[in-house]
Amino acid sequence: MRKKKKAASFSWFKLFLKLFLSVILLLFLFVGSIYVGLWGKLPSKEQLATLTQSKASIIFDRNKEVLGKVYVFDREPITYDQLPKHLIEALVSTEDTRYYEHNGVDEKSLLRVIFKTILLQQKSAGGGSTITQQLAKNAYGRKDFGRFGIVVNKIREIFIARRMEEVYSKEDILTKYLNTVPFPDNTYGIGSASRKFFNKKVSDLNLTEAATLIGSLKANYYYNPRLFPAQSKARRNTVLKQMVSYGTLSPDRAKIASLQPLVLDYQHLTDEQASAAYFREQVRLKAIKILDSIEKSTDQEYNLYHDGLKIYTTLDKTMQGIAEDVTKNHLAKLQGEFEQAYGNNAPWIVDKALRMKILKRSAVYKNLKNAGWNDTEIMDSLQQKRLMNLFSHQGDLVKEASIIDSIVDQAKLLHSGTLITDQFGAVRTWIGGVNFETFQYDHVAQSKRQVGSVFKPIVYTAALESGIDPCSYFPVRKYEYEEGWVPSNSSETKDPYLNISMKKALSRSVNTVAVQVFKETGLENVQELAYAMGIESTLPNVSSLALGTAELGILELSKAYSTYINKGKPATPYFIVRIETSDGTVLADFKPKTTKEEVISQTTRKVIIDMLQETVNKGTAKRLRTTYNLTNALAGKTGTTQNNKDAWFVGITPKLVAITWVGLDNYEIGFSSTAIGQGAYAALPVFGETYKELTQRKEYRSLTKVPFEQLTEKEQELVDCPDDKRDGLLKRLFTNPEKTKKYKKKKKGFLGLFGKKSEED
Structure with missing residues (x-):
């Protein structure tokens, strides 16, 4: 019996030994398979030696001020000599106390991971990774290997960490780690974290600030100092105690520091909340296309999110900030008036069908x-x-x-879009909407709305180019056109026998005259010139085009209006000046893009500017003189569409074109009345307040103190005519002012009683 028991025990021992050796062999083969790359190739020492960290690309304004960044990880690389001693001591004392003793792997921590985290599946047992292993994870990420994921990734990081320790010094590894580690609020790297939470350079971080940031590494959401200040402060004090425990901080100094309040200087908002968010998104999209074209032509690949490129733009950060503040304040006031005007009868309240449709x-x-x-x-x-x-x-x-x-x-929210460009098309201000974080739809780049009377200058320009004299007179009375359409004016004249000049008609935005000018010029002539001036959208083949029933975008309107201040040559809006690599190598640069030939004559251009100055001095935009007290050289045009759905204003100065739209995204809802829905009230104030602020600043005098070109003596004669002419006695006797007659085109060359060119009833 005793022999049988011994034999049985020996058999069990042999079986256990075989199983043990088998497990060891399997583990050896498993680890070996990771080493040789069956679970993904490990970086070689040569590759590690050239390890580069992903860097954010920076967007600059025209004055080389930072507008924002484009990144996967918000990271600003720093060097070892920029790291304060107490920051490094806080990191080592908290994250890897034996950092200077091991060669990339802490065997004691590794054993704890094997038995607790892997074998016992205790998620709270800690990761046991050294700073070097964490760097390996940050630099190369972790892959999904299913149920073996944690084991495979840990072993991969061990191999990579060992190789890193052979390639880099301890100081280099610390630097690279601090440049890659994630901090709260999606911030990567100590450089970005220092600037975001304390508005400081890394080298200027004091002890408590350094301990706060290092403390957040344990759980960068739970210990986010912005969201959870009490938890963050407690964790900061834990870091200070760790520093005392490992002899890098005296107890007295730690006690004093632990009593300090947690004070943040949180300067950098999210990209969605920061200034020029809509513009920066357009820069990002455009830059990607540019880099793609570079790759196709040169086979050289550049990555906007990782390569730390420098993108220089035309935007003026200060001007942008002024315009954003003005827009915000104006819309806050206008929204209140808009809702108050409707009261309890607002369509979004009483119209159940509309509510359901929305x-x-x-x-x-x-x-x-x-x-x-x-x-x-x-x-x-x-x-x-x-x-x-x-x-x-x-x-x-x-x-x-x-x-x-x-x-x-x-x-029921009002929205807005504003674009300001110089005469060559360089974008100075771009406001695509009211809040990018909530509404990503860009009203500058994407929206097309009916433009109303801001299209009329193009009609009048085509008229002058076709030979119609600037001092032609047209009756203000209503006519019926072939479509059975009878346009009217927003405010009827009391004198049914009145004829007014083209200048007065344009400056007062008289609809009945605009259509007559349009009919005399011809649909095709107007369309042809509009396209030549930069309009890209298809224009409708209807007479109502004269009143701006076409749906156009702000960018194409900007190009068309630039014709008047750019010597008759339309300038395409552009916003990227050049793109450089992080070391300053120019990848692409861009110049203003204008047509080679003039699309309108210099005389026509200057006469239209003169007419649009009249709009500001005496017409629908005179609020710029009376309310905003602007004495600058200004021209402009207001626009209001049917049922007060869209309010427009185009401001023109010798150096700038500014276009603003205000309205609702829900086209079923408009302003309740023209009083607050007209362009002069809803849109013009954005330009008025912005330009008023610019005028008061010395740095913008080169823009605001410039006069328009003087008309030559001959050009002055073309516009030097009375505003009004009344019908003669005979015509008044034989004309019934109450009757709406069908419009008939004028006879060419006929000189009647009403000016250089007259009309037939």
Whole structure:
């Protein structure tokens, strides 16, 4: 029996030994498979020696001030000599106490990981990674290997860490680690974190600030000093205690530091909230296309998100800030007036069909519908109230609301788009909307709306180019046109026998005259010139085109209006000047792009400017003189569309073209009255307040103190005519002012009683 027991015990021992050796062999083969690259090739020493860290590309304004960054990781690389001693000591004391003793792997911590994290599956046991291993993870990331993921990735990082220690010094590894490690608020690298949370260079961080940032590495959301200051402060003090424990900080100094309040100087908002957000998004999209074209032509690949490129733009950061503040304040005031004018009869309140129409257009409704929900289920879900953050021009509101409430609330919001370019097309200011974080739709780059009377200068320009004399007179009375259409003026004249000059008609935006000028010029002539001046959208073949029924974008309008201050040559708006590598090598540069030939004569150009100056001095834009007290050389044109849906203003100075649109994204809703919905009230103030501020600043005198070109004596004669002429006695006797007659085109060359060219009834 005893022999049998011994034999059985020996058999069990042999079996255990075989199993143990088998496991060791399998582990050896498993580790070997990782080493030889079966789970992904490991970087060689040569590759590690040239390890580069992803760097954010920087966007600069025209004065080389930073506008923003383009990145996957928000990172600003720093060098070892920029790191304060107490920052390094805080890091080592907290993250890797034996850092200077090991060769990339801390065997004691590794054993803890093997037995607790891997074998016992204790997620709270800690990672056990050294700073070098964490650098390996930050630099090369982790791949998804399924259930073996944590084991494979840990072993890969061990091999990479060992090789890193052979290639780099301890100081180099610390520097690279601090440049790659993630801090709170999606911030990568100590350089960006220092600037974001304390508005300081890394070298200027004091002890408590350094300990705060190092403390956040344990859990960069939970210890975010902006979101959870109490937790962050407690973690900061833990870091200070660690420094005392490992002899890098005296107890007395730690006690004093731990009593200090947590004080942030959080300067950098998210990209969505920061200045020029819409513009920076357009720069990003354009830069990607440029880099793609470089790759196709040279086979050299550049990555906007990783290569630390420098993008120099035309934008003026100061001017942008002024215009954004003006827009914000104006819309806050206008939104209140807009809602007050409707009162309890607002369409978004009383029109149930409109509310449902708006709701059914929303993404959340469509998603639920596509998921198979019926209308009753959808409405029940969307009517549930919860605490929501709703955008408002007066400031975000946090209140109990349903998704339906939020959708309807957004439907009544006023939106705006503003573009200011110089005479050569360089963009100085770009405001695509009211809040990029909430509304990504760009009203400069994407939106097309009816333009109303801001199209009239193109009609009058075509008229002059076709030979119509600037001192021609046209009756203000209404006519019926072949389509059965009878346009009228927003404010009828009391004198039915009045004829007015082209200058007065344009400056007062008289609709009835604009259509007559359009008919005399010819549809094709107007369209042909509009396209030559830079209009790209298809123009409708209708007489109402004279009043701006075409839907156009701000960019094409800007190009068309640049013709008047750029010697008759349309200038295409552009905003990137050049793109450089991080070491200053120029990859691409851009110059102003204008047509080679003049598309209108110099005489026509100057006469139209003279007419549009009259708009500011005596016409629909005279608020620039009376309300804003601007004495500068100014020209402009207001625009208001049917049912007060769109308000426009185009401001023209000798050096700038400024275009502003104000309206609602929901086209079913317009302003309740022309009083607040007209371009002169809803859109003009953005230009008025912005230009008023620029005028007061010395640095902008080269823009604001420049006069328009003087008319020559001959050109002055062309526009030197009385504003009004009344019909003669005979015509008044035989004309019925109450009757709307059909319009007949003038006979060419006929000189009548009403000026250099007259009209037939």
